[in-house]
Amino acid sequence: MNSEKETFQSKNYISKSIFYRFSQFVGFLIGARFFVAVLLTFALYVSTFFLFNQDETFRKFVFDFKVHGIIFCTVITILAGGIINQFYDLEKDHVVKPFRTRIQSFIKQKYFLYAYLALTVISLGVAWMISHKVFLFFIVYQFFMWFYSHKLSRLLIINNLTFVSLTLYPFFGMMVYYETFSRKVLLMAVFLFLILLCIDIVKDMLTKSVDKAFGYTTIPNYFKNKNTQIIIISLLIITIGVSMKLITKTGISGFMSYYFTGGLFVLILCIYLLINSTRRSKFFTLNILRFWVFVGIIAMLLNGIESKF
Template identity: 85%
Template sequence: MQKSLFYRFSQFVGFLLGARFFVAALLTFALYVSTFFLFNQEESFRKFVFDFRVHGIIFCTVLSILAGGIINQFYDFEKDHIVKPFRTRVQSFIKQKYFLYAYLALTVISLGVASFISYRVLIFFVVYQFFMWFYSHKMSRILILNNLTFVSLTLYPFFGMMVYYQTFSRKIFLMAIFLFLILLCIDIVKDTLTKSVDKSFGYTTIPNYFKSKNTKIILISLLMLTMAVSMKLIIKTGISGFMSYYFIGGLFMMIICIYLLLNSSRRAKFFTLNILRFWVFIGIIAMLLNGIEGKL
């Protein structure tokens, strides 16, 4: 009985890891925070809570992200055996065919709910899910396109909410560029840590295509560009409150990352990756606090 419970629990954890549940949870939190405090400039909190179209869109987004995580691990299964041995071991408690069944179920439910909201929302998610599959199937192996597509797919739901609320401004445009650049740096740094494995499995990435020196130049250039965007936001958009502190602090974080990248050790790259990931999370918290302060 004890073994059976442990096995079922392992299956459950394996499914959560395979579907990238924790990534989906973080993106859901980020979507709600950005939707209410950034894109939604007019509605009251009460009206937002009862806007079932918005909740429906976010629900479809979550299901699509879970489905995308499943199909991605299906294509990367052999590579993950080397890169992520613990996660692969836990996922092995579930047969791959059940992951595929879950992928189909999540996709159908997501598109079904989207069709009830509107045909435009349905088209939005058909495009989203197609490119998530196409990224895993083909584009993840193509130089530069793999990084650009991954980051674009991460930001795609936020773009959808921005269009839904028709919130277009210089500040939001610059914030989107800032986030795009940070996520791009994260993806490239992550590729430097799996350079040899990616090459063995036919993934052409910036680190295994260019020399280490050129990869370092690309990353440092992107970080300096991120700093320039951050300074533009601080000086030109009148951003205030917690978000201003976030972008000012971001300048120092980028300098630390540049310093770490000048050291070519694996440990320095690992620290850089986690600093950038942590700073994205801090950005969500800063947006939340800034929004609460603005609503009071």
């Protein structure tokens, strides 16, 4: 009888241990924003090969280890940035993201900091092996990742502009690396910048009271809801103008032309939802814009496959 009881307790202990280790692993992935990093990696590869890389064949691109090294450093830096950001936003996340915070609680904060330092060193080490210019590029990137989390995320307007700029920074690096400067690429960059800026401001509208309680000076807190709506709608109207320029003036074709044409209707829908000014309509707007960014990546992939293969 005692033997059966001990066996049951042993199995129960093993099950709890496995669950605890699994929870730690999931908590780390969420804390490092692993899934965001995966999406950005996919977007970087798609944009690099199909937009910035105009001359290389697919075979040459596959064996261009310098490019893979830069993208690897970018992903590691994004993971490190996610960790340091959740470290500074921990109190706010307890209110805004209780489920995520609960999962992250399986790991002590000091281990997140150890992981941040390790990822930073790995990223800079690989960057140094690629070239001194790449090393400098990532020193700047990592500094502003930390400085945004430490200070800039609490400053009016600067927080939104810095967040969006840091999101696009790796894409700018690839554009410089391949020296791909054209009107089409510039307008596409402006389009993405405006969409991401709208997403960030709408997100701030949904966390307005929490941001105010924890000392984050955001556009919704400073300008109030009605003025914030006007700002976002104005940005969406400008984005519609950029889309029309891309369709009519750059000779864009294939799936990307369908994407920007369809985007006109999507942006008009978002404007309509924002005019309603309910929490639910803001939530729908946020997710529609996020989804449309993902659709853009897929459209670029399909467009590139159609043109290159």
